[in-house]
Amino acid sequence: MLYRLFGEEQLKLLKGELEEYVDRIRVLEDVELDWRPLPGEVETKKAYAVDGSRKSRRFSGLIAYSTSAFAYGSGPSKRLVYSNLLTANEDFEDELFRLQMSGLEARMCAIIGSLYEPELLFMDGTLSGALIRPPTFPRAENRYEELKGKIGEERIMALIEEHLNDLEEHHEELLNEAAGKEELSTVKDKPVVLSDGALFRGEFDREVRKGLHIIFNYVEYKFAHEKMLETVSPVYIAKTQYSRSLSKSEKLDVPDTVLIDGWIALHNAEETGYIVSPTPKPTKAPSFTSKLMEAFPKHFPKLKEIYERGINYAYVRLAPGEPLYLLEFTGEIDKKLIGKVLYHSADVGYPVPLIRAHHGVKITEKLFSRELNALTNRLAEEWELEYRLLKALFAYGRSPLG
Numbered sequence: 001m002l003y004r005l006f007g008e009e010q011l012k013l014l015k016g017e018l019e020e021y022v023d024r025i026r027v028l029e030d031v032e033l034d035w036r037p038l039p040g041e042v043e044t045k046k047a048y049a050v051d052g053s054r055k056s057r058r059f060s061g062l063i064a065y066s067t068s069a070f071a072y073g074s075g076p077s078k079r080l081v082y083s084n085l086l087t088a089n090e091d092f093e094d095e096l097f098r099l100q101m102s103g104l105e106a107r108m109c110a111i112i113g114s115l116y117e118p119e120l121l122f123m124d125g126t127l128s129g130a131l132i133r134p135p136t137f138p139r140a141e142n143r144y145e146e147l148k149g150k151i152g153e154e155r156i157m158a159l160i161e162e163h164l165n166d167l168e169e170h171h172e173e174l175l176n177e178a179a180g181k182e183e184l185s186t187v188k189d190k191p192v193v194l195s196d197g198a199l200f201r202g203e204f205d206r207e208v209r210k211g212l213h214i215i216f217n218y219v220e221y222k223f224a225h226e227k228m229l230e231t232v233s234p235v236y237i238a239k240t241q242y243s244r245s246l247s248k249s250e251k252l253d254v255p256d257t258v259l260i261d262g263w264i265a266l267h268n269a270e271e272t273g274y275i276v277s278p279t280p281k282p283t284k285a286p287s288f289t290s291k292l293m294e295a296f297p298k299h300f301p302k303l304k305e306i307y308e309r310g311i312n313y314a315y316v317r318l319a320p321g322e323p324l325y326l327l328e329f330t331g332e333i334d335k336k337l338i339g340k341v342l343y344h345s346a347d348v349g350y351p352v353p354l355i356r357a358h359h360g361v362k363i364t365e366k367l368f369s370r371e372l373n374a375l376t377n378r379l380a381e382e383w384e385l386e387y388r389l390l391k392a393l394f395a396y397g398r399s400p401l402g
Helices: 008-030 093-116 127-132 137-151 153-179 206-231 245-249 256-267 287-295 301-309 335-343 352-361 365-382 384-389
Strands: 047-058 062-073 078-087 120-124 185-188 235-238 273-276 312-317 325-329
Touching: 008 256, 047 093, 047 352, 047 365, 062 093, 062 352, 062 365, 078 093, 093 120, 093 153, 093 206, 120 352, 127 301, 137 153, 137 206, 137 287, 153 206, 153 287, 206 287, 206 301, 245 256, 256 312, 287 301, 312 335, 365 384
Parallel strands: 047 120, 078 185, 120 235
Antiparallel strands: 047 062, 062 078, 235 325, 273 312, 312 325
16 A cells, blocks of 8 residues: 655645745855865875774674774775674663774874875864764763772873873884785774773772773774874865854854855855865864873873864865765865865765775675674584573574564
């Protein structure tokens, strides 16, 4: 039986919702927007792009996951992979996966920046989002306050300092290992935080260890971005965005992309082009990040600088019919930078290295299932009795209703 989901009533409602937007946009007829034509292409021979991927599976009592970061560019490709299993219902798994994937991306950028010194390095998403709204941040903040009452602030800070020193050593080891790998190599990255868990078993109870796990992952995430920014300034490209930074300056409560496209339509302006914000995007550090930068200034000098001065940004459309993209960059956004971006975007209106990195990084369901099944099969063979005792933890499948 066929039935309608949207009809005349929904069309009427939609028009009612959008009428207010139309009225706001019409005031742009008298507004001058600094929408500039695209410059000529600027050849850039050394360029890279980095993207990340993650895949997870929930069993009845366990969660298996893999995260990956892949770099594609003018030199050898590189791949970082990290996989792990956690007991289920830890209440922070999804945020942890996102945090570790983003950390791997930043770590990969630091490797590429150190090894190949590219003139241009593309990243998907926004730097402002990574610095202001990282995954697990509220939990890291909350767990820090909880742990202060249990083990004391001095002990927490001593553990964080020890962890940061371990991260410095691990970073150097990772650079040395990555330098010796061939194209399409895989470096099995092992976040130090997860290997440190055993060190706390005798000293802390399970809840304290869980809190330290969250905090240490957050510290490691910040450390990865610090190393990235020390070695390279990525050009971030966001495919979708809801920023209203420009529209606020025009006192219009609409997304920036709506403002720009509305202005272009009203003024019959060229569809391709770019507009640079005259002021950087504010990047106020979350309170726990501020605490880290204050307590450990030698470990986070670049992050402190970025948080204090903000991030430069622009909107750009690189080809007719393509979306407006938000571009963020810690350096100056000028026509030379736009020309470099345009050089790598061809006629598709989007940086080709990023497209290649996106396709190269994907963890397919087939690969993930094959590797995970091989792991559990080995466990069943090598640990037969214990596996039978814990078999319920590995139950997996759909209900009759799907």
